[in-house]
Amino acid sequence: MRKKVDVLCITLSSPILIGIYEEERLIETISSDEKSSDILPLIFEEVLEKYDLKALFYVNGPGSFMAIKIAYIFLKSLSILKDIPLYARDAFxxxxxxxxxxxxxxxxxxxxxxxxxxxxxxxxxxxFKLPDLLEYKDFSKETAPLYKIAAV
Structure with a gap:
């Protein structure tokens, strides 16, 4: 039986950090210097083969407009397609x-x-640093990106 985990994505800068959490504890860290648009599908292909996802978490900004947009569209799509809840928190x-x-x-x-x-x-x-403990109460169901400045 596969482990049920939560996944947290920090994609605002390099390296991209992906945390895998079991019972709210960090059990695996994935790091990449690749672009979000290139590496997120590959990382999640492996994660989905290995684990059952309970919830998705991401950093919704502020930061790189494109990094926020890519992460949001990718994770929101995955959330809808797999019926997995999505949560967000600001980068600070x-x-x-x-x-x-x-x-x-x-x-x-x-x-x-x-x-x-x-x-x-x-x-x-x-x-940026992945927390050792994933505190659900610290995240919001309001997942819209925090762009904070107009796209250029």
């Missing part, structure tokens, strides 16, 4: 609330519950 949850690159010298910053852009002269080094 996964990088210790550090600024996130927007465009040029603009960065996304989170002030309490408000996400804004600010010009920063010094580029902060912030990486």
């Amino acid at each position: 949850y996964f990088n210790n609330n550090q600024p996130i690159k927007a465009i040029g010298k603009l960065f996304f910053v989170k002030m309490q519950d408000d996400i804004q852009t600010q010009k920063l002269e010094t580029v902060p080094v912030a990486s």
